[in-house]
Amino acid sequence: MTDPDLIIVGSGPAGMAAASVAARSGARVLILDEQPRPGGQIYRNIGENRDRLGWLGKGYAAGTELVDDLDHPNIHCEFGATVWRSDPGPTVCWSQNGHSQVTSAPYLLLATGAQERPVPFPGWTLPGVMPAGAAQILMKTSTLLPRDAILAGSGPLLYLVAAQMIDAGTPPKALVETQTRSMAIRSARHLPRAAFALPLLLKGLGLLHKIRKHRIPRFTGATAFRAETGNGGTIQFSFDASGKAHHHECGLLLTHQGVVPSTHMTRAAGIAHEWKATQECFHPTSDLWGRTDQPGLHVAGDGAGIAGAEVAAIAGRLAARDILHQLRLISAGTRDQTSASDRGALWRALAIRPFLDTAYAPTEAFQSLTDETIVCRCEEITAGELRAAVAEGATGPRHIKTATRAGMGPCQGRMCDLTVRGILSANKTTEPPAQPRARNPIKPIPLGELAALASEPETKP
Amino acid sequence: MKVVSRFYRLSDAGTRTVTLTVDGTPITAQERDSLAAALLAHSAKASRRTTRLDTPRTAYCMMGVCFDCLVEVDGHANVQACMTQVREGMVVRLQSGLPEMRGRND
Ligand SMILES: Cc1cc2nc3c(=O)[nH]c(=O)nc-3n(C[C@H](O)[C@H](O)[C@H](O)COP(=O)(O)OP(=O)(O)OC[C@H]3O[C@@H](n4cnc5c(N)ncnc54)[C@H](O)[C@@H]3O)c2cc1C
Ligand code: FES
Numbered sequence: 001m002t003d004p005d006l007i008i009v010g011s012g013p014a015g016m017a018a019a020s021v022a023a024r025s026g027a028r029v030l031i032l033d034e035q036p037r038p039g040g041q042i043y044r045n046i047g048e049n050r051d052r053l054g055w056l057g058k059g060y061a062a063g064t065e066l067v068d069d070l071d072h073p074n075i076h077c078e079f080g081a082t083v084w085r086s087d088p089g090p091t092v093c094w095s096q097n098g099h100s101q102v103t104s105a106p107y108l109l110l111a112t113g114a115q116e117r118p119v120p121f122p123g124w125t126l127p128g129v130m131p132a133g134a135a136q137i138l139m140k141t142s143t144l145l146p147r148d149a150i151l152a153g154s155g156p157l158l159y160l161v162a163a164q165m166i167d168a169g170t171p172p173k174a175l176v177e178t179q180t181r182s183m184a185i186r187s188a189r190h191l192p193r194a195a196f197a198l199p200l201l202l203k204g205l206g207l208l209h210k211i212r213k214h215r216i217p218r219f220t221g222a223t224a225f226r227a228e229t230g231n232g233g234t235i236q237f238s239f240d241a242s243g244k245a246h247h248h249e250c251g252l253l254l255t256h257q258g259v260v261p262s263t264h265m266t267r268a269a270g271i272a273h274e275w276k277a278t279q280e281c282f283h284p285t286s287d288l289w290g291r292t293d294q295p296g297l298h299v300a301g302d303g304a305g306i307a308g309a310e311v312a313a314i315a316g317r318l319a320a321r322d323i324l325h326q327l328r329l330i331s332a333g334t335r336d337q338t339s340a341s342d343r344g345a346l347w348r349a350l351a352i353r354p355f356l357d358t359a360y361a362p363t364e365a366f367q368s369l370t371d372e373t374i375v376c377r378c379e380e381i382t383a384g385e386l387r388a389a390v391a392e393g394a395t396g397p398r399h400i401k402t403a404t405r406a407g408m409g410p411c412q413g414r415m416c417d418l419t420v421r422g423i424l425s426a427n428k429t430t431e432p433p434a435q436p437r438a439r440n441p442i443k444p445i446p447l448g449e450l451a452a453l454a455s456e457p458e459t460k461p
Numbered sequence: 462m463k464v465v466s467r468f469y470r471l472s473d474a475g476t477r478t479v480t481l482t483v484d485g486t487p488i489t490a491q492e493r494d495s496l497a498a499a500l501l502a503h504s505a506k507a508s509r510r511t512t513r514l515d516t517p518r519t520a521y522c523m524m525g526v527c528f529d530c531l532v533e534v535d536g537h538a539n540v541q542a543c544m545t546q547v548r549e550g551m552v553v554r555l556q557s558g559l560p561e562m563r564g565r566n567d
Contacts, residue, residue, distance in 0.1 A: 041524070057518075137524060142470075
């Protein structure tokens with residue numbers, strides 16, 4: 001497709017739902033996704049699996065329809081296509097099979113989703129320690145099931161992965177939760193509102209019931225995580241809970257502490273971001289339709305703010321209708337009318353967030369940031385080194401970068417930025433952190449590929 | 462206990478396999494595996510050693526975020542194994558450090 005009306009980056013629920021709505025009202029849509037197949041994180045590989053892997057649950061199978069809807073003459077998808085730059089225009093640079101190209105369109109929807117919140121503790125860099133969502137990706141794409149695994153941390157995804165492992169016949173050896181009793185009590189006051197999102201609430205209760213029924217050993221209020229390599233490559237996992245020190249041996253330690261928006265693309269695109277204190281992360285500022293302060297740029301889905309797959313699909317449709325309106329393919333009246341039920345559904349689905357955000361807040365205790373803990377995985381910079389830099393006068397992430405190299409490796413701060421900010425603000429009053437910068441290219445691109453792109457005439461939209 | 466792989470492979474009839482070599486040793490993978498999945502299925506050991514402290518790493522995030530899965534593929538260094546699909550005859554070398562990558566994002 002050489003002249004799309006709309007480029008969508010990301011084919012998760014947000015991007016897929018947006019494409020479907022936009023295409024069916026006459027817009028030509030180009031989808032770019034760096035994964036080999038559509039689905040995003042929740043529906044990874046659903047087009048191949050369909051209802052084959054029943055143990056992944058109904059919530060997973062629900063993605064089939066969205067993927068099938070991409071089969072439309074107005075939708076063109078490019079997979080294995082990493083967008084590494086976006087410029088006003090809007091224009092994106094993307095790389096596929098070692099070759100980069102430039103594409104422009106009047107509208108660009110960034111639906112790039114979330115990443116798991118990094119959870120540093122001593123030993124989190126060892127082979128055998130992974131995020132729970134990463135293990136889930138292996139389950140969905142390669143039918144690889146965690147062997148002798150312990151799940152540790154907090155959040156709905158931890159329970160979901162536990163339930164999927166149980167149904168697959170490889171239950172976790174233990175579920176070690178950082179949620180404290182007081183967090184559970186504090187979250188209870190949000191339950192009446194969460195009742196508007198009853199199906200989601202019931203789904204969560206169903207997961208917990210399954211975990212209880214299978215007598216998975218559970219620990220709560222756990223702190224002071226530590227992993228060490230044991231004999232034969234095992235992981236020796238220790239933590240404190242109920243005033244006692246616990247030690248467990250496992251083959252895999254799967255940690256999770258919720259997800260945070262992936263903001264490299266939206267930040268590099270110049271969109272204003274805000275700090276969301278209840279979720280302890282940044283997200284791009286947008287209105288109900290996903291419009292941002294940058295002309296032609298909309299955002300939708302978990303990349304616009306963590307709210308889950310259902311909200312992502314709704315937000316994708318809302319953004320698509322607003323773009324259709326701006327393309328003069330539908331009137332403002334049609335946009336509003338056709339969005340009424342989605343807006344109701346959006347309100348109901350969001351009603352569960354205050355409960356979830358309070359119940360599964362990232363606890364400081366979980367971040368067992370002893371001085372020896374590596375914070376920047378790429379450059380192997382420890383919390384102690386970062387604290388020393390702060391003591392020597394570093395006041396912002398850029399100072400920290402220059403003083404320690406933290407954030408200068410290939411991941412470009414994706415794995416350490418939030419922790420570095422936490423260390424910086426540890427001794428300060430609670431003013432919201434300043435918007436982090438992100439530079440293009442947002443992913444390292446081989447110099448040869450850049451040179452080849454520079455010598456090409458620009459592909460005209 | 463000795464950990465051979467940290468994962469069970471659910472037997473999946475009808476899935477085709479491909480053969481690749483890792484540091485010269487042939488390993489089989491499923492057609493739709495990412496290279497990182499193939500490596501994790503094959504071995505519990507490190508697929509990379511770090512530049513500064515020479516510590517072992519394996520693929521971590523599986524979604525292109527952490528860059529802990531970098532390996533050399535068909536002569537190209539620093540390829541994200543989790544974002545690369547396996548191919549018949551692929552030649553993989555495990556790498557130490559970040560050849561030529563340092564400084565690129567400075
Ligand atoms: C590892 C992981 C597992 C999860 N599992 C579940 C689950 O099982 N159930 C659940 O309810 N929620 C899950 N979530 C939460 C998830 O964020 C939402 O449920 C949902 O997937 C969000 O949809 P989305 O469309 O906003 O983004 P996503 O589904 O994340 O889709 C974003 C897409 O954008 C693509 N992309 C990102 N950056 C670029 C780029 N630069 N160039 C090209 N393409 C790009 C990605 O490849 C991805 O396909 C998971 C999150 C993570 C991080
Ligand atoms: S495993 Fe994190 S980038 Fe590949």
